[in-house]
Amino acid sequence: MIARSLIVQVVLFSLRDDALQVLLVPDLSGLVPDLSGLVPREGAGWQLPGQELHPDEGLEEAANRLLGGLLERREAYLEQLYTYGSAQSPAVRVVYFALVPADRLQAPGGLAHWFPRAALPDPGPEGAEILAYALRRLRYKLEYSAVGFQLLPEEFSLSELQHTYEVILGEKLDKRNFRRRMLLSGIIEPTVHKRLGEGRPARLYRYRPDAVAEVKVRRLFP
Amino acid sequence: MIARSLIVQVVLFSLRDDALQVLLVPDLSGLVPDLSGLVPREGAGWQLPGQELHPDEGLEEAANRLLGGLLERREAYLEQLYTYGSAQSPAVRVVYFALVPADRLQAPGGLAHWFPRAALPDPGPEGAEILAYALRRLRYKLEYSAVGFQLLPEEFSLSELQHTYEVILGEKLDKRNFRRRMLLSGIIEPTVHKRLGEGRPARLYRYRPDAVAEVKVRRLFP
DNA sequence: GAAATAGTGTCTGTTAGACAATATTTC
DNA sequence: GAAATATTGTCTAACAGACACTATTTC
Numbered sequence: 001m002i003a004r005s006l007i008v009q010v011v012l013f014s015l016r017d018d019a020l021q022v023l024l025v026p027d028l029s030g031l032v033p034d035l036s037g038l039v040p041r042e043g044a045g046w047q048l049p050g051q052e053l054h055p056d057e058g059l060e061e062a063a064n065r066l067l068g069g070l071l072e073r074r075e076a077y078l079e080q081l082y083t084y085g086s087a088q089s090p091a092v093r094v095v096y097f098a099l100v101p102a103d104r105l106q107a108p109g110g111l112a113h114w115f116p117r118a119a120l121p122d123p124g125p126e127g128a129e130i131l132a133y134a135l136r137r138l139r140y141k142l143e144y145s146a147v148g149f150q151l152l153p154e155e156f157s158l159s160e161l162q163h164t165y166e167v168i169l170g171e172k173l174d175k176r177n178f179r180r181r182m183l184l185s186g187i188i189e190p191t192v193h194k195r196l197g198e199g200r201p202a203r204l205y206r207y208r209p210d211a212v213a214e215v216k217v218r219r220l221f222p
Numbered sequence: 223m224i225a226r227s228l229i230v231q232v233v234l235f236s237l238r239d240d241a242l243q244v245l246l247v248p249d250l251s252g253l254v255p256d257l258s259g260l261v262p263r264e265g266a267g268w269q270l271p272g273q274e275l276h277p278d279e280g281l282e283e284a285a286n287r288l289l290g291g292l293l294e295r296r297e298a299y300l301e302q303l304y305t306y307g308s309a310q311s312p313a314v315r316v317v318y319f320a321l322v323p324a325d326r327l328q329a330p331g332g333l334a335h336w337f338p339r340a341a342l343p344d345p346g347p348e349g350a351e352i353l354a355y356a357l358r359r360l361r362y363k364l365e366y367s368a369v370g371f372q373l374l375p376e377e378f379s380l381s382e383l384q385h386t387y388e389v390i391l392g393e394k395l396d397k398r399n400f401r402r403r404m405l406l407s408g409i410i411e412p413t414v415h416k417r418l419g420e421g422r423p424a425r426l427y428r429y430r431p432d433a434v435a436e437v438k439v440r441r442l443f444p
Numbered sequence: 445g446a447a448a449t450a451g452t453g454t455c456t457g458t459t460a461g462a463c464a465a466t467a468t469t470t471c
Numbered sequence: 472g473a474a475a476t477a478t479t480g481t482c483t484a485a486c487a488g489a490c491a492c493t494a495t496t497t498c
Contacts, residue, residue, distance in 0.1 A: 176489095176490085176491095177489085181486090184486095197496090197497090198496080198497065198498090199495075199496060199497075200494065200495040200496045200497090
């Protein structure tokens with residue numbers, strides 16, 4: 001029997017147009033190569049971007065190579081999510097989870113395409129499971145770590161920060177409580193810049209990577 | 223170039239003799255087979271138990287097969303920990319994390335041996351990293367999930383439960399606060415049994431798997 | 445000055461954490 | 472009754488959550 005192949009996949013999140021979006025690539029497997037164009041056929045399906053692990057390469061390296069092919073700049077927060085390998089699956093897939101700030105996005109390479117979370121195409125049963133898990137992890141980490149800043153530009157207003165949280169968590173947050181906790185936590189510091197817009201300009205803040213980035217969880221057990 | 227092999231490893235924890243213990247197997251690689259006996263040579267080193275993934279088998283299946291070989295009964299809490307695969311390493315290793323209650327332990331199969339956490343042999347730099355991460359994960363999960371019960375027998379006294387927490391967290395806990403929170407959380411229920419011993423008998427409790435097993439973490443971010 | 449967005453303070457209820465005395469059993 | 476272990480309650484400080492008005496800018 002042939003040894004299973006090893007694929008590295010990535011769930012790439014970004015915040016575009018006020019929505020959490022995921023980058024997918026067309027699923028071309030089983031299709032006769034269509035020389036007339038590169039646009040995937042209708043109904044071809046979409047899947048998580050992935051590549052086979054090279055023999056002389058580390059897992060994280062492969063994930064970064066994958067990001068490089070998708071974004072033309074590999075600067076992204078990257079974290080291993082889970083490794084899938086059921087008996088049925090012909091490949092073992094090590095799935096990573098990546099966050100890119102919208103201001104560092106460029107046109108994605110190849111046929112990749114951004115989909116808002118609310119309008120995802122069916123990525124197949126396994127893909128759906130992975131996406132659900134990735135979103136759960138993102139929400140979860142948002143609540144006890146500083147991962148949310150990975151989706152924002154270097155300087156941001158408190159409203160932008162709150163909006164990021166609201167989009168990911170899928171719920172409205174109280175402005176006063178949000179600001180109080182963010183500022184008390186010491187995780188951000190004010191800059192001298194302001195964001196100009198329609199109304200009153202907003203003070204911009206910067207993430208302080210030197211601050212404690214993880215919150216002590218409440219102990220209920222015990 | 224040869225494709226990398228895929229190994230499934232397991233970090234197996236138990237509570238024995240009032241200490242958190244880890245099961246390791248002797249590292250026989252590079253040794254000339256010693257036909258005079260099965261006892262590993264002095265200085266041979268110890269490592270995490272692992273096996274190659276069979277071509278027709280799922281990852282979790284392989285981890286369970288591994289547990290079966292080590293414990294003669296595979297009943298254990300099992301959870302995927304992390305997948306390691308640096309460029310240098312000849313194998314990609316999917317590491318699982320397992321917990322066995324002391325009362326279900328049997329003599330470990332083969333050359334496996336339990337080591338208390340305080341007296342671990344050097345498992346090599348990579349092994350040490352994995353063990354440290356596994357312990358971090360265990361401590362972490364202990365604080366927001368009901369994973370601690372996986373190390374206890376079906377019925378246990380509150381003192382035994384507290385002791386489990388203290389051994390894993392490496393710190394003393396206040397008895398009154400511990401009991402209050404455990405009972406208020408509704409995660410355990412009293413039985414009619416008692417544990418007899420030197421002093422006053424202790425009421426025994428049972429874990430309620432139907433209760434909410436995960437705690438809502440405090441939100442500091444936001 | 446109307447519209448839009450930014451920024452601010454208080455009260456209340458819950459809970460974590462510190463702390464010591466009594467109750468029940470065996471020997 | 473001495474030794475050992477189990478069981479129980481109170482006070483305080485910190486914080487989450489609910490809630491509404493003022494400030495600054497553009498057009």
